Amino acid sequence: MLFDSLQFLIFLPLVIILYYLLPHKMRWVLLLVASYIFYGTWKAEFLILIAYSTIVDYVAARQMDRTELRIRKRIWLTISLLSNFGVLFIFKYFNFFIGRQDFFIDFVGQHPKVEWFTGVLEYGIPVGISFYTFQTVGYTIDVYRGKVKPEKNLGKFALFVSYFPQLVAGPIERYGHLRPQIFAHHKLNYESLSNGFRLILYGLFIKMVIADNIAPLIDPVYANPLAFDQATNILSVLLFSLQIYADFHGYSLIAIGVAKMMGVNLMDNFKAPYFAHSIQNFWSRWHISLSTWFRDYLYIPLGGNRMSYFRWVLNILIVFIVSGVWHGANFTFIIWGAIHGLLYLSEQIFTRHRKTEITGVRKAFGITKTFLLVNVAWLFFRSDTLSKAYLSLAKIIGFTPSAKTYQNIGHMENATSNQKVENVLNSSVTAQTELVFDPILIIPLLAFIVLELIIQKNRFDQVINKTSFTVRWLIYSCLIYFVMTMSGAEFYQFIYFQF
Amino acid sequence: MKDLWKKISIRVLLLGMIVILSNYLYRYTTYEKDIAENSPLWLEFQNAVAEADVIYFSSSPNAAYSDIYDDDNRSISKMVDDDLNDLKVISVDTGAIHADIFKTLIRRIPESSPVNSVVVHLNYRSFGAGWMYSNLESSIQKQAVFYHDRPAIINRFLLGLNHYDVLSEKEGKRKMDHLWETEELPFEFPRNTVENWCKLDKWGGYGTPERTLADSYIKNFAFVLDEENPRIQDFDEIVELCNEKNLDLIFVLLPENLEQAEELVGKELIQLMTTNKNWLVDRYEGSGVTVIDNFSLLPDSSFLERDFPSEHYYDEGRQAIAQSIVNYFKQRN
Known part of the structure; x- marks a missing residue:
C-alpha cells in the first residue's frame, strides 16, 4: 500500500480510530495486524521474509542475552547477520554479483526447487528490504553490545520490525528509541x-x-x-x-x-x-537515519578516526561505498558512494581539525x-x-x-x-x-x-x-x-x- | 474530550468547504486542459452523445489505414456515416481499448442524448491474455478515471493517487505466461496449452519470421471462451446497460486473418477459433443482440500488418465491414 494511494487514505483513519478506541493492551496487536496488512498488499509472499527476519533476530537476541560467554554471543550475532544479509543478498544483489540476469535458466527443468527459486526471484526486490533489514540488524547489534535488553514478546518484537509508518522506507529507527514509544499509553x-x-x-x-x-x-x-x-x-x-x-x-x-x-x-x-x-554537513542533513546507522554500526566498529591516517581514509571510503551498494546493485550507486567518499576526504584533508563556525x-x-x-x-x-x-x-x-x-x-x-x-x-x-x-x-x-x-x-x-x-x-x-x-x-x- | 471533538469537527467541516470551493475553481480553470491531456477520448464521447444517433465504439481497427496503398483513408465508422444519410454516426475510438471501457462509457450516455443505437466492435483477440494483460492497459485505465460520474476534483485527485489498475509490464507478462502455461486447450499434447503448442517445431527454429508469427497467432487466438472471461462479463454488462437505456445494440464481429492462421499454425487453431466464435454469436444473439458476423469476411490480402496478427485492414476490407453495418441499418429502417 502506497502512502499516496486511496487505499492508504482509507486505511489510515480506520487504524487511527481503532487505535484510540481500543484499550491500551490491545493496541499493539492492532498495529501489528495493520502493519502486516499494509505490507502484504504489495506481495503477500514477502511477508514470509519479514517473519523470517523477525524470528531469527528474536531468537538470536534472546540467546545472546542468556549467555555470558562472549564467543556464544558472537556466534548468535553472526547467525543473525548472515541470515539478514543472506536474504538481502539473494533478493537484491544476487544477479549483480553473479553478473547475469538469467543465471538459473541453465538449471531450469533439472530440479523443481530451481524453478521455485527463479519464480521467487522473478517477483523482484521486496519493497523496503534494506530498511527493515538494517533496523533489525541494528537491534541485534545493540543487544550484543548490551545497549538494550532483548524483547521477550515475539509479537511485540514483530511490531518493532514491521511498524507500518516507517516499514518500507524508514526512517530506520533504533529499538531503544522506537520501542518505548510504540508501547506507551497515548491519549487522543x-x-x-x-x-x-x-x-x-x-x-x-x-x-x-x-x-x-x-x-x-x-x-x-x-x-x-x-x-x-x-x-x-x-x-x-x-x-x-x-x-x-x-x-x-x-x-x-x-x-x-x-x-x-x-x-x-x-x-x-x-x-x-x-x-x-560541506559534504560532511550534507550527510548530517540527508537521510539522517541511514548516515547515523552507518556511523554507529559500520564506521565506529571499523575503528572510526581513532586509527592510522591511512586506515581512517580507508574506513571513510568503505562506509561511503557500502552506502552506495546499500542503495542498489548497480555500479552507478557504487560510483555515487565513491564520489561522496572522495569529496568528504578531500574536504577533511583541509578541515579535519578545524571546528570554527x-x-x-x-x-x-x-x-x-x-x-x-x-x-x-x-x-x-x-x-x-x-x-x-x-x-x-x-x-x-x-x-x-x-x-x-x-x-x-x-x-x-x-x-x-x-x-x-x-x-x-x-x-x-x-x-x-x-x-x-x-x-x-x-x-x-x-x-x-x-x-x-x-x-x-x-x-x-x-x-x-x-x-x-x-x-x-x-x-x-x-x-x-x-x-x-x-x-x-x-x-x-x-x-x-x-x- | 467534548472540546476536542468540537475542534476536530469544525476542522473537518473546514476541510470539506475547501474541497468544495477547490472543485469550483478547478472546473473553471485547468479541468478542460486535464481532460484534453489525460483523457481525450472523453471529449470525443461528449461530442458523440450530444450529436450522434449512432455511437460507434471501437479500438484501432476502425481508423487504421495504409497511407501507401489505400485510396480511401476513411475510417469504418465514417464510411457507415457517409452511407447512412438519415443517421449521424460518430465514433469513439482509440488504440487497444476494449469492452470494459465501452461499458463505462455506455453507462454515461445521458437520457437526453439523441443516441438510439450503439455499435460495438467485437474483437476476438480482445478476449485473449495477450490483449488483457498488454502493457497498454495501464494507460487505458488511467484515461478511464475521468469517465466516472464524480465531482471533477475527485476524478483529478484519484488520477493523482493513481487510482486505476496499474499493471507493470513485468506483472502483465507474468500473468500472460501463467495463463499460456496453465490454461487447458481442448487438444491432446502438445497442443494442450499455448506454451506447449508454441514449443512445437514449425517453420524452422525460433527467430524465423514465420515461426514468430505462427507463435503470435497461437498466443493471441488459442484460448477457451467461457463465462469467466472478464471481457465476456463486460460484454454481458453492455447488453444489460443497453437494455436498460433502451438502446439498439449491434455487435460487429471483426474479421480475423483465418487464411494466414491456418497456413502458419494449422486447422486446429481455426477449429478452436470457430468454436469460440460460434459460442460468442450464439450467446449474444440469444440475448437479443444483433451480431454482425464478419469473422471470415476477408481474405489474407485485406490485412495490413504482415508481422503481427492484428485487425487492421486495407480500404477494401474496411469498406466491406462498413457495408455489412450499413446493410443492417438499411434493413432495420
Whole structure:
C-alpha cells in the first residue's frame, strides 16, 4: 500500500480510530495486524521474509542475552547477520554479483526447487528490504553490545520490525528509541493529530505535486542524454536533485506524520540538505537515519578516526561505498558512494581539525559548491548505467566521446552492456529533443521553494504552528488545491522503495 | 474530550468547504486542459452523445489505414456515416481499448442524448491474455478515471493517487505466461496449452519470421471462451446497460486473418477459433443482440500488418465491414 494511494487514505483513519478506541493492551496487536496488512498488499509472499527476519533476530537476541560467554554471543550475532544479509543478498544483489540476469535458466527443468527459486526471484526486490533489514540488524547489534535488553514478546518484537509508518522506507529507527514509544499509553491529543495532519499534507504535496511532476519531465533525458542539448542535460540534473529530495523527504514526512498521529515521534530524516555548506554537513542533513546507522554500526566498529591516517581514509571510503551498494546493485550507486567518499576526504584533508563556525561569504560559497558537487554525484545515482551517466556528463561538459570510450564503459558494466550502449547511440537519432513543461506547474514549484526557504532546518509542522489561524488555513487550502488538482498523473513509486 | 471533538469537527467541516470551493475553481480553470491531456477520448464521447444517433465504439481497427496503398483513408465508422444519410454516426475510438471501457462509457450516455443505437466492435483477440494483460492497459485505465460520474476534483485527485489498475509490464507478462502455461486447450499434447503448442517445431527454429508469427497467432487466438472471461462479463454488462437505456445494440464481429492462421499454425487453431466464435454469436444473439458476423469476411490480402496478427485492414476490407453495418441499418429502417 502506497502512502499516496486511496487505499492508504482509507486505511489510515480506520487504524487511527481503532487505535484510540481500543484499550491500551490491545493496541499493539492492532498495529501489528495493520502493519502486516499494509505490507502484504504489495506481495503477500514477502511477508514470509519479514517473519523470517523477525524470528531469527528474536531468537538470536534472546540467546545472546542468556549467555555470558562472549564467543556464544558472537556466534548468535553472526547467525543473525548472515541470515539478514543472506536474504538481502539473494533478493537484491544476487544477479549483480553473479553478473547475469538469467543465471538459473541453465538449471531450469533439472530440479523443481530451481524453478521455485527463479519464480521467487522473478517477483523482484521486496519493497523496503534494506530498511527493515538494517533496523533489525541494528537491534541485534545493540543487544550484543548490551545497549538494550532483548524483547521477550515475539509479537511485540514483530511490531518493532514491521511498524507500518516507517516499514518500507524508514526512517530506520533504533529499538531503544522506537520501542518505548510504540508501547506507551497515548491519549487522543489534538496537537498530535494536527501536527500529523500537517506533515502528511506537506509530504503529499512535495511527493505528488513536485516529485511526480518532475519525474516524467526528466525521464526521457536520462533515458537518452545524447538527444538533448547541454542546457537541458544540466537542467535535468538540477531537477532530479529536487525530485529525489521531494520524493524521499515527502515520504519521510508522511511516515513521521502518520506515527505522530498515534503519539510516536520518529526521528527526522532531513534537515534542509541543500543548504549544507560541506559534504560532511550534507550527510548530517540527508537521510539522517541511514548516515547515523552507518556511523554507529559500520564506521565506529571499523575503528572510526581513532586509527592510522591511512586506515581512517580507508574506513571513510568503505562506509561511503557500502552506502552506495546499500542503495542498489548497480555500479552507478557504487560510483555515487565513491564520489561522496572522495569529496568528504578531500574536504577533511583541509578541515579535519578545524571546528570554527563558517559564516558569511564562505558559507554561501560552501553551500553553492556543495550543491553543485552533490548534483554531479546525483547524475550517477539517477542514470540507469555507467555509460548513460558518462554520456550525460559528456553532454554537460560539452564534448563528444569516442566510440571506443563507449565500448570501454560497456565492458566495465557487464557482459551485455555493449548492446545497451549501442542502443543508446542508435536511439538518439529519433528521440525527443526538448523538455515538455506545463507552465501552470511553476506555481506549486515556486510555492515549494519559498516554503523550503522559510522552513530551512525546522520542520513544516513547527513552522506552521507559529502562524495565525488564517494564514495557516490559507496555506492548507493552497496545498490541498495543489495536491488534488496538480499531482503528477503518471504512476511513480517512491524512489526509495526500490532500496 | 467534548472540546476536542468540537475542534476536530469544525476542522473537518473546514476541510470539506475547501474541497468544495477547490472543485469550483478547478472546473473553471485547468479541468478542460486535464481532460484534453489525460483523457481525450472523453471529449470525443461528449461530442458523440450530444450529436450522434449512432455511437460507434471501437479500438484501432476502425481508423487504421495504409497511407501507401489505400485510396480511401476513411475510417469504418465514417464510411457507415457517409452511407447512412438519415443517421449521424460518430465514433469513439482509440488504440487497444476494449469492452470494459465501452461499458463505462455506455453507462454515461445521458437520457437526453439523441443516441438510439450503439455499435460495438467485437474483437476476438480482445478476449485473449495477450490483449488483457498488454502493457497498454495501464494507460487505458488511467484515461478511464475521468469517465466516472464524480465531482471533477475527485476524478483529478484519484488520477493523482493513481487510482486505476496499474499493471507493470513485468506483472502483465507474468500473468500472460501463467495463463499460456496453465490454461487447458481442448487438444491432446502438445497442443494442450499455448506454451506447449508454441514449443512445437514449425517453420524452422525460433527467430524465423514465420515461426514468430505462427507463435503470435497461437498466443493471441488459442484460448477457451467461457463465462469467466472478464471481457465476456463486460460484454454481458453492455447488453444489460443497453437494455436498460433502451438502446439498439449491434455487435460487429471483426474479421480475423483465418487464411494466414491456418497456413502458419494449422486447422486446429481455426477449429478452436470457430468454436469460440460460434459460442460468442450464439450467446449474444440469444440475448437479443444483433451480431454482425464478419469473422471470415476477408481474405489474407485485406490485412495490413504482415508481422503481427492484428485487425487492421486495407480500404477494401474496411469498406466491406462498413457495408455489412450499413446493410443492417438499411434493413432495420
